[in-house]
Amino acid sequence: MIVCETREELKSRIFNWKKENQTIGFAPTMGYLHAGHISLFETSKSKADKTVVSIFVNPTQFNDPEDYLKYPLDLDGDLKKCEEAGVDLVFLPKKETIYPDGNPDFVMFQSGLQKNLCGRTRPNHFEGVMLVVSKLFHLVNPDFAFFGRKDYQQFRIIEEMVRILDFPIQIVGVPTLREKDGLAMSSRNVRLTEKERENANLIPRMFTLAEKLFKNGEKNPKVFHEILADFLLSSSSVKIDYIETVDPHTLQEKLTLDGEVLLAVAVFFGKTRLIDNELLRNFDSENIF
Numbered sequence: 607m608i609v610c611e612t613r614e615e616l617k618s619r620i621f622n623w624k625k626e627n628q629t630i631g632f633a634p635t636m637g638y639l640h641a642g643h644i645s646l647f648e649t650s651k652s653k654a655d656k657t658v659v660s661i662f663v664n665p666t667q668f669n670d671p672e673d674y675l676k677y678p679l680d681l682d683g684d685l686k687k688c689e690e691a692g693v694d695l696v697f698l699p700k701k702e703t704i705y706p707d708g709n710p711d712f713v714m715f716q717s718g719l720q721k722n723l724c725g726r727t728r729p730n731h732f733e734g735v736m737l738v739v740s741k742l743f744h745l746v747n748p749d750f751a752f753f754g755r756k757d758y759q760q761f762r763i764i765e766e767m768v769r770i771l772d773f774p775i776q777i778v779g780v781p782t783l784r785e786k787d788g789l790a791m792s793s794r795n796v797r798l799t800e801k802e803r804e805n806a807n808l809i810p811r812m813f814t815l816a817e818k819l820f821k822n823g824e825k826n827p828k829v830f831h832e833i834l835a836d837f838l839l840s841s842s843s844v845k846i847d848y849i850e851t852v853d854p855h856t857l858q859e860k861l862t863l864d865g866e867v868l869l870a871v872a873v874f875f876g877k878t879r880l881i882d883n884e885l886l887r888n889f890d891s892e893n894i895f
């Protein structure tokens with residue numbers, strides 16, 4: 607496995623592979639890798655000849671400086687996991703490599719897709735994600751790029767950015783991997799105390815309740831949200847950032863819950879904010895996942 611830190615080395619490795627007509631799959635990450643990331647790499651290996659992973663904790667996407675400073679790191683463990691997963695190249699840029707002039711005075715913004723969900727409660731987050739992902743796309747020049755559907759809004763925003771800006775890259779959304787009790791895998795889970803970790807399975811249990819409500823024909827988003835919020839707030843350590851029901855394509859609020867509905871939540875357990883989502887569907891609607 608090749609590990610490189612500079613743009614020059616990365617570009618020359620990619621250039622050589624392209625010259626041999628090898629296709630490149632790319633999974634951008636911020637490290638602290640878990641099984642969810644490994645499934646991105648495996649999906650890449652099944653689609654592309656070479657798999658490239660980047661590990662870079664991107665400062666421009668954190669609206670809370672404390673969150674950035676507390677982001678968990680485990681470089682040795684990450685490299686071992688990449689090697690075991692059969693990754694071909696890991697790109698490990700320094701902050702100065704990605705942002706040689708400091709944070710650029712440049713903003714990417716998609717008013718529709720960023721209006722709701724994390725776009726509402728994490729100002730500047732997706733601007734930073736689009737910026738770093740575009741830069742990485744230019745440096746890696748992949749044929750495919752892989753994003754987890756746990757961060758569904760990020761996946762849709764990148765998909766749309768690639769379409770609008772004509773990046774010649776196929777974006778692939780990879781299903782969420784879950785722990786035994788249903789909690790979505792996330793690098794943030796390690797920050798939970800034992801008690802918070804126990805309580806965190808309120809999220810998958812809330813999805814089970816939501817499915818029942820939806821199947822029983824509850825169409826009023828306000829009533830739906832209130833029932834789900836009451837369920838989550840049965841634990842005193844929970845603070846709800848949002849519970850929203852949106853159209854899975856446009857991410858606009860659903861005024862009535864029918865057809866396909868993306869139920870998305872962001873919940874604090876103590877100081878740790880977790881996000882998750884689930885697609886609710888009537889039997890007659892097509893499966894977009």
Ligand code: PAF
Nearest residue numbers: 634635636664735738757
């Ligand atoms: O999902 C993430 O880990 C990050 O937002 C990404 C896509 C690596 C950009 O920094």
